[in-house]
Amino acid sequence: MRAAAVLRKRLGRGLYLGLVGFVYAFLLLPLVIVVLASLNAGEYLTFPPEGFSLRWYVSFFNSDPFIDSLVFSLWLAFLCMIIATLLGSMVALYVVRFARKWRDQLRLFILMPLLLPEILTAIALLFFYYRIETVLGGLGLEGVGGAFHKTFLGLLIGHVLVTLPFVFLGLSASLYNFDLSLEEAARSLGADKYTTFRRITLPIVKPGIIAGALLSFIISFDLFNISLLLKATGIVTLPIQLFDYVRFEFDPTAAAVSTVSIVITVIAIVLTEKLVGLRSLRF
């Protein structure tokens, strides 16, 4: 009787851990496979793999469209990060420290781009940009707007819109948990409000800002829907380029591209770890 119960418990526990392990494997499988495929000598992935080769990476670096779109994506993500971090930090500061009556509503408003499906936002922006062009054209200002829905600026605005909430969330959490007595201590020692903010508050919430900035970079880099509809003339982001490629080709060059994409993300994370780890000790 007891033995049966113990056995049942063991079995149950085994099943439970097995299921959990399976899900983790499931989550990581495609990423691992992509990396393996990129290093595979053959065109199709078999088990055991055919052999080790870097030919797909060679193919990638020789491909102008891929390299161009990679550079473009990095540049776009970088700009997006700067702007989103700047704006997001300012809003987070206001909402946590200064907002009185409309705090919750303001919070919700800023998180709106997160709550609305990205594809709808992309469509809405496309229509709107076209509207701007029409209006400008009607005013005889064709040259100014041009094809706004195909410009870099339009694309950048879309990216910033969608990534700003992440910066906001990261920083407002840090600010919310901030120990106010540290600021009071600084003021009791003679520092005015601005000095206190600069010397005490900012250095301590820096990790929150950097985490938000990193997140906005990564998200912008991987963004699809907005980049698809607001394609700038002549150039696309890496995800779009990759998408067009894999729809019709089964060539593991795409795997090399994907792996590079993963590596860039990992580098960004590790870099931030180092940065945030060191910075929080100094001011």
Next chain:
Amino acid sequence: MARLAVKDLSKRFGEVVAVDGIDLEIEERELVSLLGPSGCGKTTTLRCIAGFETPTAGRILFDGADILGLPPEARNIGMVFQNYALFPHMTVTQNLAFGLEMRRVPKAEMAARIARVLETVQLEGYGERYPRQLSGGQQQRIALGRALVIEPRVLLLDEPLANLDAKLREEMRFFVRSLQKRVGITTVYVTHDQAEAMVISDRIAVMFQGGIHQIGTPTEIYMRPVSREVANFIGLSNFIEARVRGRDEGGAYVLESALGEIRSAHLDSLREGEAVTLIVRPEAIVLLKDKPDRVGANAISGRVKERYFLGNITGYRIACAGDAVLQVQGEPWAAFAIGDPIWCRFDADKTWIIGD
């Protein structure tokens, strides 16, 4: 002129009155404690003095000058917080230097003052450590040092020892007091721990519900409390309701109570027939098996109800006439058992009377 004066200070938060018209004068070099249970307004009062709260009414004067409207950074105060509030991203030296930097002290002098203060708080050599590398007691000493190195007019401490464990707290009391005496700085000390207040203060201001009930030296507060609340808050008390019958030949008042006749050498004048409350401290009562016959002493009979051993004393609860229970503290080795009939003796000059 008093170094720090608080006149008719009030502070309300919406409907809630946190501080209700208090007056306080603190002389130079004096350490005054604001003592009371949580919610009594002591911390709010301190924060008003520091400038982190704006009073709803009243004035705060430093050396006779009204400082209302001055932001905290301009008041030249030194403040020690309950959770130390040491800047986590700065070393000990940088923490200590911060206030000096705000005052534009030249580098050479800064280094000298920091070295001196580290010596004073007995933490030489800890300059390059970060707060998280220090123990609670060490952090508290650095917080103290940071407030003192800027040589402020007034030192404000907000329950600075509350986060330390009991033994350390006791040691730190003496440390804080001797440091304050040595530096000679005017100090306001907020605490809810009455033993702490008694040990370190020149005077104690006992606060309840936004008001000060009594200001006095520790002895005055303990021996001659002005109200039930004060008597209850500081140490244990026995309260006996009585009525004044008259005075005897020796000048002591004779009172009639449920426990019998009691004599009190109370100093203030009382009217005949007045209803009063008599206070006698547990340590003033001596337990005897036989009826005491000492002249001038009071003798109440009763039965031992409860008994508990605390190490340095044995506490008793004695059931007396009319449901009254007297709390008595006796020597740890006395041998009175529960149920024993007993006599309680206390001298007339060990009593104190509070009017109702």
Next chain:
Amino acid sequence: MRANATLLLIAPTVGLLVGFLVIPYLNMVVMSFRTPSTSQVFAPGYTFANYLKAIFDPDFYYLRVLRDTMALGVTTTAICLVLGYPVAYHLARTPSRFKSILYAFILSPLLVGVVVRCYGWMIILGNNDGLINNILRDLGLIQTPIQLMYNTFGVSVGLVHIFLPFMILPILGAIQSIDPALEEAAQSLGATRLKTIFRVVFPLSLPGVQAGSVLVFVLTISAYVTPILLGGFKVVIMPTLVIQQLLDAMLWPFGAALAFILSFSGAVVVYLYFMATSWFMKGIR
């Protein structure tokens, strides 16, 4: 004067959101009522024709696609819940030192683009030369390849993979805020681990389950990349159609109408879901 200075902090962002979010969405609503045209983005005039077309013709096609989309959303959400809940519970309660590594495992797929993740599945599920088919063929278990891709199965696998973290994280948060002492109390009263989870933990974690379910559902019905890459032209859902109208057919007003019908239907399903779960929650309160 101070109040004005601090308002400067939010002015640019609020301006950005109003100008490039609120107004475009309102504009999109208007767009859905415009007359479509093949020669330009839209023709002059306003009409209900777009919505009527979406609902009625041809042959209720669009409604069927809508139904398929909703069904896909519900099944994906259900699978994510079944797979995600044990993982969330495990991570919340495990004393293991690997907690942060496991957390990274759950987050890492999110940080890699959706295209990369789908491509990974394409390699695995490929109908002719995918990894699974290759292994099974080499082992001699099958002769002809099994269709794992370009069907609902492949799309579902992809969708579940992409959105699983969005189910796990809210549930993780909810379970972490449940006092472990409650489970210990239940066990001390005789409940098995499983019973404890069903009777104590799950009801208390319901807000997290709700949040995760709604999130996964809304994300699934608006997914574009995964159904195209893993479903090809065989699996058609609403987002595919909407984008088609915008980029291929150039019938922007019609696309807008489809998008709103999709959103509205999604909102209705979410609302019904909330009704059902609040009724359930009242039972346990």
